[in-house]
Amino acid sequence: MNYLIQLANNETGGGSVLNSSVRSLRIFSSHKCIYDVEAKMFIHFLVVISYSGGGCQDECLYKIYGSNLEKSTIQISTSAGDSFFHYTFRNQNIVQLETELNHFDKQIQGEFLESISKYLLYDDELDCFLFNNTSINITNGFFVTDKFPLKTLKYLKNVYWPFSTHW
């Protein structure tokens, strides 16, 4: 799995943001790519958690069919535990609403939830995720793994992007 983490105000990590605010986590994103043998295509899954304005944090699970974003169908669920995708986009237009996650989607969703918990802690009082991992090297508030698909993340803001963070 690939990760991108950016903390507000160039935080250094190490748990220092735990006592901070809903804005402390500028963005957390994780990415997983699988090959669908039957469809003979790659499917990209991304989770994004970020500040969405008004003192709120939002999260999205994106499922992207294929490698070429201009041709891809993109499905979006808007909460970690959602059992359906709220929107399906193609060429930046909504083509379908409310599609159930299939068994495999739920499996991937579970993997994401597990991996998120390695990096983030949910704060009940603040009702948001805060960065909570002392083992990774956050430099100037930023951490990204080698093959994190930045191009894809940037593209998603043209499709469905409730977050105030822009790329």
Added chain:
Amino acid sequence: MITIDFNTFWSEQNLLKETCIDFIQNILGPSDRVTIKKDDESDSESSFSVYFNYSQYQLKGFGFFDELMDFAIHNELYVIVYDHDTKSRKGYWYDEDDEWVELENVEMANYTK
């Protein structure tokens, strides 16, 4: 005409070879020729490359780099797209920078042998 070269497959990666051929021909259509080239012909357990020749494509305007890149990253392979007419190539190395590297005036005659 272009050649798409995926390398390096280990000798035991026959299933991956088949997956590669399926994947490429599914997105680009049937290849004029698919070549499985051992790195050492005298070694039965030699690693190998898989080449695809396509006469209908050119490097300029080729619209499938994202697909090739995904396959290369996912399977830890290198991929080169070589244009025989312009003698230019673009390569993606999964273990290096996340970008296609273009090189001009390259002679890769062995792709058509």
